[in-house]
Amino acid sequence: MWPILPLEQGFRRSCAVLLVFSMAMQLTRNRAPDSPVIPDRLYFRIGDVARICGVETYVLRFWETQFPQLKPNKSGTGQRLYRRNDVELALKIKHLVHTEGYTLLGAKQALEQLHRNPSPQPVPTREPQSRLPLLVAGAAQLASGQSRDDLAATIAHARAELREIASLLASPEPQPPRRRARVATMPSQTGSLFPPD
Numbered sequence: 001m002w003p004i005l006p007l008e009q010g011f012r013r014s015c016a017v018l019l020v021f022s023m024a025m026q027l028t029r030n031r032a033p034d035s036p037v038i039p040d041r042l043y044f045r046i047g048d049v050a051r052i053c054g055v056e057t058y059v060l061r062f063w064e065t066q067f068p069q070l071k072p073n074k075s076g077t078g079q080r081l082y083r084r085n086d087v088e089l090a091l092k093i094k095h096l097v098h099t100e101g102y103t104l105l106g107a108k109q110a111l112e113q114l115h116r117n118p119s120p121q122p123v124p125t126r127e128p129q130s131r132l133p134l135l136v137a138g139a140a141q142l143a144s145g146q147s148r149d150d151l152a153a154t155i156a157h158a159r160a161e162l163r164e165i166a167s168l169l170a171s172p173e174p175q176p177p178r179r180r181a182r183v184a185t186m187p188s189q190t191g192s193l194f195p196p197d
Contacts (some may be wrong), residue, residue, distance in 0.1 A: 036091065043081040046072075052087060053094050063093055066104050069111060 036052050050057045064070050070089050072082040082090070089111075096107035 038084060038087050041084075043073075043083065044087055046080045046082070049082045049087050049090055053090050055094060060090060063090065067093060067108055067111065069115065 036054070038052060039048075044052070046057050046060055050060055053060070064072070067089075070086060070093070072080040072086050075081055092111065092114075093107055096102045096110055097104065102110060
């Protein structure tokens with residue numbers, strides 16, 4: 001095996017982190033979305049909407065600046081009051097951004113497209129080209145007639161590589177030896193720590 005240079009090792013770790021992150025995103029996309037229950041009320045405060053959506057309040061305030069459709073009313077004291085359709089819109093934004101992996105610009109375009117074409121279609125999904133190469137290759141292998149055993153072997157190999165990457169990430173990096181600071185002593189003429197005035 002070739003010796004790993006420090007720069008190469010850092011690059012490998014970065015690639016490993018990126019691979020693990022992208023696989024985790026794919027796993028979260030494949031899960032069935034849990035639709036939170038929206039209470040039957042006329043208005044919701046920002047804290048209530050944040051709890052329903054599972055995000056922080058500052059995220060909702062930021063989304064208000066990015067999505068012109070999300071405009072809650074404000075009370076006389078300046079408190080944000082969301083209606084039910086605002087809460088549903090916030091949930092759609094969260095689904096697009098957090099589950100589907102859209103950027104804010106892509107989510108904005110998807111919402112505008114839904115607004116222009118309000119037919120009862122499901123939320124648009126991403127193109128197959130944007131998925132992980134392994135998953136696209138696996139689907140192509142199955143379509144071409146390759147056996148499930150070959151696909152299972154490929155997945156097992158990928159898992160083994162991920163375990164190796166995880167063990168590399170778990171091991172602490174060796175730290176260079178620290179130099180000890182030298183403390184210089186000043187001869188005291190008066191025996192006091194503070195010089196006389």
